Amino acid sequence: MGVSGCGKSEIGQRLAQRLGTAYVEGDAFHPAANVAKMSAGTPLDDGDRAGWLAVLRDKIAEARSQGVGLVLSCSSLKRHYRDLLRSGDPDLTFIHLHGERALISARMQARPGHFMPPALLDSQLLDLEPLQADERGFQVDIRLAPEELISQIAQQCGAAAQANPENQKETK
Template sequence: MEQVTTKAWVVMGVSGCGKSEVGMRLAQALGAAFIEGDRFHPAENVAKMSAGIPLEDEDRRGWLGALRAEIVRAWEAGQAVVLSCSALKRAYRDVLRGKDGEVRFVHLHGDRSLIARRMAARHGHFMPLSLLDSQLRDLEPLQPDERGITLDVREPPERLVQQVLASARAARRPASG
């Protein structure tokens, strides 16, 4: 089990980029709790997305608040946590981050055609392929002042997890000088 000081990781990106798979693997590598963000969507959000209707900021407000509460609940229990969540906009990440700054982001980024193929191949998920373009339009990449790393989804999940762990180790090292 890898030892890192980050208390929470959010594996983010558009639907179909591999957030859940990478998030579960990262949580396992860290001995952290894993939270599947999609499970916290209210029924109204799931119905809207299933019908091919993009969510608005207001639709996400309660969902993001519930996810932030789950992060805090894990911390209060003394546990590190990995959350899979689209976190497409800076404002959404600000809610998840809160004021403590102990949240780091892993943005899984990839080519639209690859992600579309992945979405088309999965079965039983409420998010239709028709919403991919709206997610890509809404996506705001990590800003320089946001703690995190952007990774290429062409890499296999185990390699992505290793890249996250290497980034965490590098962030822990004292600056030489």
């Protein structure tokens, strides 16, 4: 989870590969109207995100019902978005890719052709509600190299699974 440009897709793909599990790019499930709205520089509202989040929740629930792992990238900016996703799997773990605005903005400006313009970063930062103490998950610093991030995430997820294997069937 995290704002656009924090590295969710890159880290998600690498983590899934390392874990030998499926990866789902959450942005691929945005309806065309959402992509057009963001491309035009207009932030999405809760109504815009509702159907998209429901589709992602269903992907999570499907993986849980099949007993398979899944890594899914999704901004998950607000607590109630995460609550909806968690309704697909109460053991869902959120990994918040966190970094300074300047770094994220530079990354956004360096990726040509993405539908999310850098001008929307501030609206995402305003919407971002950090993980709460009662939410399963943790924060990682995006200043680390991707391989260091993956190692840190795998280690933290592995430690959590060893502490309570029943509650750590999947890593997202």
